[in-house]
Amino acid sequence: MTILGIETSCDETSAAIVDGIRIKSNIISTQMVHQEYGGVVPEFASRAHIRQLLPIMHQALETANIKLSQIQGIAVTYGPGLAGSLLVGLCVAKSLSLQLEVPWVGVNHIEGHILATTLSNRQPAYPYVCLVVSGGHTLLVYVKKPMDYKIIGRTIDDAAGEAFDKVAKILGLGFPGGPAIENIARQGDHTKIRFPRALLDKNNLDFSFSGLKTSVLYHVKSLKQPPSIQQIADISASFQQAVLDVLLKKSIMALQRLQCSDLVLAGGVIRNSNLRDQFQKMVKEKKIKLHLPSPELCTDNAAMIARAGHVHLENGERSSFNLDVNPNLCLDHTVTN
Ligand SMILES: Nc1ncnc2c1ncn2[C@@H]1O[C@H](COP(=O)(O)OP(=O)(O)OP(=O)(O)O)[C@@H](O)[C@H]1O
Ligand SMILES: [Mg+2]
Incomplete structure (x- = not known):
């Protein structure tokens, strides 16, 4: 058709x-x-x-x-x-x-x-878990069979993409923020600042990124003068890693809870090459089948x-x-x- x-x-x-x-x-x-x-x-x-x-x-x-x-x-x-x-x-x-x-x-x-990832030859096996990380949504979805979606986790405040956009604005990096943060983070040290990772307790598949964004804002305000390029790179890398740590951890929790071996990633934030690399590394260790749509x-x-x-x-x-x-x-x- x-x-x-x-x-x-x-x-x-x-x-x-x-x-x-x-x-x-x-x-x-x-x-x-x-x-x-x-x-x-x-x-x-x-x-x-x-x-x-x-x-x-x-x-x-x-x-x-x-x-x-x-x-x-x-x-x-x-x-x-x-x-x-x-x-x-x-x-x-x-x-x-x-x-x-x-x-x-x-x-x-x-x-x-x-379903973006199904526009290729390798189809995910049902049931699978999908992590949707876009500008307006952060969801963990259990897909039992075709067209059967159950939301098992969601953000209680900002979406992950929204957090990228807001943090980029705080750092003066322009819109959309995701690609700008990814670019400058390449020159930064992700261990430099320990930003919070929210709702990481067991049995909780929900997300929260609003506190992380506020933490970045307070960190920037605490600096005596406007951040240097290197400081912006360190903040970006540390922020990006905080988001990734949560997305990785919650995805593993969802897969374990629902006993699924296939993980689908979806949404604009999945364009992030650091995220793609870290998920690929994680699934190798845990023997999970990862389904990644091409960046576009x-x-x-x-x-x-x-x-x-x-x-x-x-x-x-x-x-x-x-x-x-x-x-x-x-x-x-x-x-x-
Ligand atoms: N390389 C990247 N790293 C991190 N985030 C990125 C990257 N590229 C794009 N994004 C983020 O992805 C989001 C846009 O994705 P998408 O088009 O899926 O969202 P949307 O359509 O606006 O929202 P929704 O799909 O929830 O309605 C923006 O928030 C943008 O900052
Ligand atoms: Mg969208």
Whole structure:
């Protein structure tokens, strides 16, 4: 089934053509308009989606070398995300479905992240545990069988990606913060400052990153003068390691508790090469099968949405034209659209 995927939940406008697990094209346009504001401005995001979505879709068709008439199904993100941004994608998907007379399905953005790793030949074995670490979510999900998601741990405050972005702002490193922190941390010493690792007690699979962020803020304030480049590098490396230690430890706890041997990683923070290396090292020691999406499939993209849509369409699901955007959509509600 040749699926057109559409993703407009936040500040990436993306369209993709996916055939089963094969990506034929995956065009992503990251909106630059937000950079000077240090975060995503919702009104600017929806306007940029309106300008960019149709050209991006044309580019996706051209790259895949197919005509619009060859599309057999449409998958579009309908939540969670920014309401105005989601509306742009949803309206385009509904209109196209009417025009082409092909089925369409609304997709949960987080399910898309979880299934990004399945856009390759090596499929995770059920049941598996997925660690989702993105800009808006930090979740541990137990995936018992296809389309069956149970959240077993979540952040009680900031998401890990959000913590990267906020700490980068404190350190004057710009937006988005994740890549900036990763870059400068390469020159830093991660043992220099011992930042807190929260909620590490046994039996707790939840996360908390707000205290860590505040700790970085107090550390910076305690310096007599603005931090030097070397101090910023040391703070970044120490902060990054504190986040990684928690993610590693909680993932192992979840795998042990649920007796799973497959671990899937998902979300933008998984682009971090230090994180990728440390998880790869950990799974070798513990004999766990790790499923890592390629870096470009970790952050928002329409190929992961097309992949999730494919699973639902093949399952016979069809969305109704009454389906509205759901900015707070929960993973557990995915199959009820
Ligand atoms: N190399 C990196 N290291 C750490 N964090 C990173 C890296 N690259 C990106 N990120 C972080 O990933 C986040 C973006 O990821 P993603 O696109 O999955 O989030 P989102 O779509 O905004 O949120 P959600 O998926 O929860 O709705 C940002 O917070 C960004 O700082
Ligand atoms: Mg995302």
